[in-house]
Amino acid sequence: MAILKRLYPWGPVFFGIGFLAPLFAALMEAFGIAAPLGLSEIQTGLLIGTGWGLVAKFGGRWI
Amino acid sequence: MSTNEANASTGLDREAERRLAQQEMAIAKKYIGPFPVFMAVWCFTNLACWLALWPLVFTGTLPLWAGFIIATINVALCYLPSHEAQHSNYAAAGTRLRWLNELIGYVSTIPMVLPFKVARYTHMLHHTHTNDPVRDPDYEVIAPNWWQAVLKTIARMQPRFPNAYGRILGEHSADPMARRAGLEGAAQTLAYWAILTVLAWSGYALEAAALWWGPRILGVIYISLFLSWWPHHPMKEQGRYRNTRSFTFKFGNLLAFGMEDHIIHHLHPGMPLNRNKAAFLELRPLLEARGCRLEDHHP
Numbered sequence: 364m365a366i367l368k369r370l371y372p373w374g375p376v377f378f379g380i381g382f383l384a385p386l387f388a389a390l391m392e393a394f395g396i397a398a399p400l401g402l403s404e405i406q407t408g409l410l411i412g413t414g415w416g417l418v419a420k421f422g423g424r425w426i
Numbered sequence: 427m428s429t430n431e432a433n434a435s436t437g438l439d440r441e442a443e444r445r446l447a448q449q450e451m452a453i454a455k456k457y458i459g460p461f462p463v464f465m466a467v468w469c470f471t472n473l474a475c476w477l478a479l480w481p482l483v484f485t486g487t488l489p490l491w492a493g494f495i496i497a498t499i500n501v502a503l504c505y506l507p508s509h510e511a512q513h514s515n516y517a518a519a520g521t522r523l524r525w526l527n528e529l530i531g532y533v534s535t536i537p538m539v540l541p542f543k544v545a546r547y548t549h550m551l552h553h554t555h556t557n558d559p560v561r562d563p564d565y566e567v568i569a570p571n572w573w574q575a576v577l578k579t580i581a582r583m584q585p586r587f588p589n590a591y592g593r594i595l596g597e598h599s600a601d602p603m604a605r606r607a608g609l610e611g612a613a614q615t616l617a618y619w620a621i622l623t624v625l626a627w628s629g630y631a632l633e634a635a636a637l638w639w640g641p642r643i644l645g646v647i648y649i650s651l652f653l654s655w656w657p658h659h660p661m662k663e664q665g666r667y668r669n670t671r672s673f674t675f676k677f678g679n680l681l682a683f684g685m686e687d688h689i690i691h692h693l694h695p696g697m698p699l700n701r702n703k704a705a706f707l708e709l710r711p712l713l714e715a716r717g718c719r720l721e722d723h724h725p
Contacts, residue, residue, distance in 0.1 A: 367612055374619075375585050381623035382631070382639070389631040423586025 372420065379416020384408040438715070450712050454694045457705040462515055462698035466526070469507030469534040476500035476537045479637050484630070494636040501537045501645025505653065506683060506699055508534035512546040513695045537638070538645055541614040543607035547598075548591045553695060556669040557661045563594045567654040568661045575655040579647045649683075657688035663719075666693065671719035672706065679703065689718060 370377075387408035391398060398407040419425045438446070479497055482488035510516060511531030517523035531542040548563040555561035566582060569575035581587055595611070598604035618638075625634040657670050670692040675682035687702040690709065697705060706713075713720060 364609070364612070367616075378619065381619065382626050382634070385626035386631040386635055389626075389629075393632060419585050424581075424584035426580075426584075 375419035375425070376413065376416035379412035379414070379419070380409065382412075383415060384412030387411050442715075446712055446715055450693070450709060453708050453712070454697060454705065456708075457698075457701040458694060458696045461517075461523070462510055462700065464700045465507050465510045465698050466516060466530060468503070469530045472500055472503045472507070473533055473536065476504070476637075480633070483633050483637060490632060490636050493633075494640060497537070497637045498641040498644045501641045502648045502683075504535050504537045504645070505540065505649050508540070508542060508545060509549070509653075510698055511542070512549045515696060515698055538642055538649070539615060539618045541607070541611040543603075544591055544595065544611040547604055547607045548594055551594060553692065555664075556692065557658060557664050563590050564654045564658075565661060566590045567650055569655060570660070572651060572655065575651055575659075576647055579650045583643065583646075652683050652685050653688075656682065657685050667713075667716045667718050671722060672713075673722035689713065689720075 385405065385408060388404040390396075391404045391407065398404050402410070415425070476497060479488065479493045479500075483490055483493040508531050511527050511534070514527055516527035516530055517525075518527075528542075531546065535542065535545065552562055552564045557565065559565050567575055567578060569578045582590075591611075592608075595604045595608045599608075622634050622639060625631070656673065656675070659671070663669055670689045672689045673686055675686055679686045684699050684702055687706040690697060690702040690706050691699070693709075694705070710720070
């Protein structure tokens with residue numbers, strides 16, 4: 364429980380990496396959006412998901 | 427406002443109050459009691475429908491957009507059968523069918539990921555302290571109108587907004603039931619995130635988003651609006667006969683999930699949802715005599 368309490372505030376970052384990253388990659392594939400800068404879809408998803416998760420963690424909101 | 431204060435405001439003397447209470451109980455007893463088959467069938471049908479969406483969408487039998495719409499309806503519908511279980515309306519503790527009561531409580535809300543013990547613990551506090559700004563776990567939904575209530579629920583989903591149920595459980599951490607609820611809640615929430623992650627990294631991110639993650643957000647907003655905000659708005663009064671209102675929803679009681687008669691639930695929580703309307707119609711003269719909040723209820 365103590366470990367969970369320490370990890371809990373980082374939940375948005377875990378969510379960004381664990382769920383949003385592959386979701387963005389899947390959306391890019393589904394809509395035929397090419398990944399920029401020679402990156403793959405999942406690399407782009409990881410960048411966006413992690414970044415958004417960090418924004419949510421430190422900014423306190425997703426939207 | 428206490429019952430006595432409510433009576434005083436409606437000019438009821440002690441004898442009239444006693445007579446009203448007897449009449450109220452006599453009517454309520456007619457609707458409390460038989461096993462709520464309808465609510466139990468609702469639970470398992472809704473859950474089976476939501477579970478069936480997964481193979482149907484995975485195999486391409488059902489399009490993703492259709493799965494999303496049905497799953498959203500499933501999430502919105504999943505709370506109320508569990509709500510009956512929270513009040514032990516399927517079977518009281520120590521009775522033969524108690525296992526069924528607890529089973530419904532646990533499985534019904536799987537689509538919305540609301541841990542049963544957390545729901546029961548906080549809901550009992552909601553009944554005890556309805557509209558109390560500090561002690562009512564549902565008070566945070568307070569908003570001046572319905573669309574601001576929707577925005578408030580979205581704001582409550584943001585990381586910076588403290589989880590009201592978590593705060594309440596923390597405040598009651600000396601209570602073993604609260605600690606147990608917290609543990610079960612943490613385990614179920616972690617399991618949800620783990621399943622979403624595994625699905626997403628296994629190539630089913632769109633399916634996980636369309637059948638669970640997205641519908642859960644929309645379903646929770648709908649449930650919060652109709653079960654917490656609408657029946658208690660503006661959340662200014664306390665006391666048995668004034669803390670909940672009766673209202674008429676212009677798109678029908680079905681879309682309001684039967685919450686037009688939520689006042690009956692707060693007066694008699696042992697009465698299953700599907701009997702509230704009939705009970706309300708019979709109890710209405712008594713509620714009017716009590717000065718209950720029926721001002722928004724049209725005939």
